[in-house]
Each structure stands twice: as C-alpha cells, then as structure tokens.
Amino acid sequence: MDITKIRADFPILSREIYGKPLVYFDNGATTQKPRCVVDAIVEEYYSVNANVHRGVHFLSQQATELHEGSRETVRQFVNAHSTSEVIFTRGTTEAINLVAFCFGEEFMNEGDEVIISTMEHHSNIVPWQLLAARKGITLKVIPMTDQGELLLDEYEKLFSERTKIVSIAHISNVLGTINPVKEMIETAHAHGVPVLIDGAQSVPHMQIDVQDLDADFFAFSGHKVYGPTGVGVLYGKEEWLDKLPPYQGGGEMIQSVSFEKTTFNELPFKFEAGTPDYIGTTGLAKALNYVSAIGMDQIVAHDQELTAYAMQRLKEIEGMRIFGEAEHKSSVISFLVGNIHHFDMGTLLDRLGIAVRTGHHCAEPLMRRLGIEGTVRASFGLYNTKEEIDSLIDGIERVRKMF
Numbered sequence: 001m002d003i004t005k006i007r008a009d010f011p012i013l014s015r016e017i018y019g020k021p022l023v024y025f026d027n028g029a030t031t032q033k034p035r036c037v038v039d040a041i042v043e044e045y046y047s048v049n050a051n052v053h054r055g056v057h058f059l060s061q062q063a064t065e066l067h068e069g070s071r072e073t074v075r076q077f078v079n080a081h082s083t084s085e086v087i088f089t090r091g092t093t094e095a096i097n098l099v100a101f102c103f104g105e106e107f108m109n110e111g112d113e114v115i116i117s118t119m120e121h122h123s124n125i126v127p128w129q130l131l132a133a134r135k136g137i138t139l140k141v142i143p144m145t146d147q148g149e150l151l152l153d154e155y156e157k158l159f160s161e162r163t164k165i166v167s168i169a170h171i172s173n174v175l176g177t178i179n180p181v182k183e184m185i186e187t188a189h190a191h192g193v194p195v196l197i198d199g200a201q202s203v204p205h206m207q208i209d210v211q212d213l214d215a216d217f218f219a220f221s222g223h224k225v226y227g228p229t230g231v232g233v234l235y236g237k238e239e240w241l242d243k244l245p246p247y248q249g250g251g252e253m254i255q256s257v258s259f260e261k262t263t264f265n266e267l268p269f270k271f272e273a274g275t276p277d278y279i280g281t282t283g284l285a286k287a288l289n290y291v292s293a294i295g296m297d298q299i300v301a302h303d304q305e306l307t308a309y310a311m312q313r314l315k316e317i318e319g320m321r322i323f324g325e326a327e328h329k330s331s332v333i334s335f336l337v338g339n340i341h342h343f344d345m346g347t348l349l350d351r352l353g354i355a356v357r358t359g360h361h362c363a364e365p366l367m368r369r370l371g372i373e374g375t376v377r378a379s380f381g382l383y384n385t386k387e388e389i390d391s392l393i394d395g396i397e398r399v400r401k402m403f
C-alpha cells in the first residue's frame with residue numbers, strides 16, 4: 001500500500017489542529033472521505049440531480065441508474081445473492097431497528113427471547129429493549145472473558161425453544177474483538193434461529209461475504225467505510241425479507257394504494273419508504289469501489305501491522321491498561337493510563353493534534369462489565385501510519401508526566 005498516495009486522496013489529513021499535524025485516530029466513530037467520494041456527490045448534485053424511480057425524464061432515469069447501480073456495487077461488495085436483498089437505510093442503527101421492529105412484529109410474542117452479547121453497541125441493545133417494552137420479549141446476554149472474547153459454551157446454553165433471533169456485533173467498537181460469527185451463526189441455525197450481524201466495525205476492516213457467513217441479516221454504515229453520512233445498508237436473505245411486514249409507510253414502498261386497501265412494493269423497495277438518499281448511495285458506491293481498488297487484503301495486512309505495533313508500544317507505557325486482548329483483534333484499541341481520567345487524556349491529546357475518542361463508546365453495559373466508566377479509544381483507518389502511532393505514544397507519555 002502506498003500510504004503517501006492514499007493520504008493525498010484525503011484532503012482533511014493535511015489539516016493542522018492547534019498548529020500540529022492532524023493525527024486522526026477516531027475511525028471507529030467515522031472515517032474521513034476521499035476526494036473521489038465528495039467529487040461524486042458534488043457532480044451528481046450539479047449535473048444529474050432528479051428524484052429517482054418512475055420519472056420519465058432523462059435526469060430521473062440517469063439518477064435511477066446511478067442509484068440502482070450503487071445497489072449492485074453493494075451487492076458485490078458483501079456478495080449478496082441478489083440486489084433484492086440490499087436495502088438502503090440511514091445506517092447501522094436504522095437497519096437494526098428495522099429488523100427488531102419488523103421481525104419482532106411478525107415472529108415474536110410475550111416470553112420469546114433474543115440473544116445479544118455483553119459487548120453490543122447501544123444500537124444493538126435499545127431496539128430490542130423497545131421491543132421488550134412493546135411485546136414482553138426477553139434479552140439474553142452472552143457473557144465474555146476478561147480478554148474480551150465471547151464464551152461460546154455459555155452462548156450455546158442460552159438457546160431455548162423461546163429463542164427467536166440472535167443479534168451480535170461482528171467486531172466490538174470498544175475491544176476490537178473479531179467475534180467468530182460464522183461459527184455462532186452455525187450454532188444458531190442448528191437451533192433453527194436466524195442471526196443479525198452488526199457489521200458497523202467489520203465492513204471497513206475485513207472482506208465480507210454474507211453468503212459464506214450464512215448471515216440472515218447484516219447491517220452496516222456508509223460513513224464508517226469512507227462513504228458519506230446518512231446512508232447505510234441492511235442485507236437480508238430474501239426468504240426472511242419476504243416474510244417481514246414493511247417498516248415505514250409512504251411513497252416508494254407501495255404497489256397500489258386506495259383508501260380501502262394498499263399493496264406493497266416488491267423487495268427491496270418494500271422497506272424503503274420515501275425518497276431515498278440517492279446521492280448518498282452514489283457516494284457509498286464510490287467509497288466501496290475505492291476500498292476495493294486498494295484491496296481488502298492489503299487493508300487487513302496494514303490494519304494488523306498498525307495494531308500489533310500500537311499494542312506493543314502502548315504496553316511499554318507505565319500504568320497502561322488495555323481493554324480487549326482477544327486473539328482475533330481488529331484495529332480498535334481501548335485503554336486507560338494510571339488514574340488519569342479518559343476525558344483528561346483525550347482533551348490533552350487533542351491539544352497535540354491527536355483525535356481519539358473518550359467515554360463509554362455507546363456501550364455502557366460493557367463498561368459495567370469491565371468495571372470502568374470509560375476508556376480512551378484509538379481506532380485506525382487505511383490512511384494511518386506507524387509514525388502517527390509514535391506521535392500518540394509520545395503524546396500519552398507527555399500527559400502521563402503531567403499527572
């Protein structure tokens with residue numbers, strides 16, 4: 001990977017913050033955008049913009065082709081069987097809410113159970129709690145080791161005849177743990193239970209093949225994979241999506257409407273009420289093509305190199321506590337140093353131009369499990385370098401000496 005060339009694609013990386021070169025280590029929250037993504041968005045607004053589907057005029061047809069072409073790009077990127085299985089959403093959060101709502105509506109009743117894990121993001125906890133409040137379902141939680149690995153024996157024990165769905169993160173946004181989701185899906189299927197994978201943190205960092213995983217549902221966000229904000233994807237197996245009721249009502253999702261009876265559109269449109277973010281989907285497709293052009297193998301190798309280097313260097317720091325030491329770990333590193341508050345560490349690193357995230361990372365139950373209130377989190381992207389990790393280490397040492 002030619003990092004210098006890659007970095008030149010991201011204008012924001014040449015910014016200075018407080019007179020220091022920006023070191024952007026908050027990629028788990030959102031990634032920066034390459035010029036080609038922003039250019040595609042600007043270009044479509046300037047020269048193609050028109051509402052998609054059903055338009056007879058030239059621009060509408062061109063915009064529709066771009067939008068549906070983007071769906072095909074997503075299909076290829078995650079290796080879905082058909083574009084009918086690719087639903088555009090606002091992001092991972094909306095995709096999970098869609099499944100919790102529609103699957104819950106159709107298939108879950110009082111006393112039924114959903115299995116989630118200790119390391120879920122709030123967006124894979126709260127939608128199920130809303131369903132619990134509405135329908136009286138129960139949440140079962142897979143426990144984990146102190147290293148941050150899910151206990152698979154305990155997972156298997158959670159299944160009962162009331163288990164209706166499993167919903168788990170592919171990669172933890174706090175611990176970086178890469179969960180063995182293929183194996184976990186196999187276990188669930190052996191019990192006749194479908195699985196939703198929260199791929200928010202995995203799509204930017206590993207090759208995704210939804211058919212190989214045999215995932216029933218798979219959610220991710222465009223903005224975490226170098227694409228624009230406001231657009232994401234829910235993949236769902238056609239056999240499941242066909243059985244679910246619509247999520248929201250409105251234009252686009254209907255076949256015909258009368259005051260007496262409405263029939264719904266075919267997949268994937270049944271789940272896409274209203275004008276879609278057709279400009280956003282163009283940006284997302286550009287981002288996925290950008291990632292593909294670099295090559296996921298290269299990205300994974302780069303990630304692993306940065307992670308190994310950062311883990312080794314961080315551990316040299318006195319008082320360092322790292323949260324998440326799973327054998328299979330992605331480039332997300334959470335830590336605390338001595339008794340320095342995560343917020344103080346983050347604020348002082350920021351003065352050195354280093355952007356890290358601090359706090360509970362939308363995973364309060366996980367923080368409780370770890371017995372802490374929050375961490376400092378450094379998460380890497382494809383443009384980060386070992387020199388930037390050196391700057392982080394120097395920065396942490398400076399802060400440590402101040403306290």
Ligand code: PMP
Binds near residue numbers: 091093121362
């Ligand atoms: N799940 C995980 C594991 C995440 O890291 C995030 C974002 N931090 C989300 C879900 C939610 O993603 P979004 O806010 O883009 O919907």
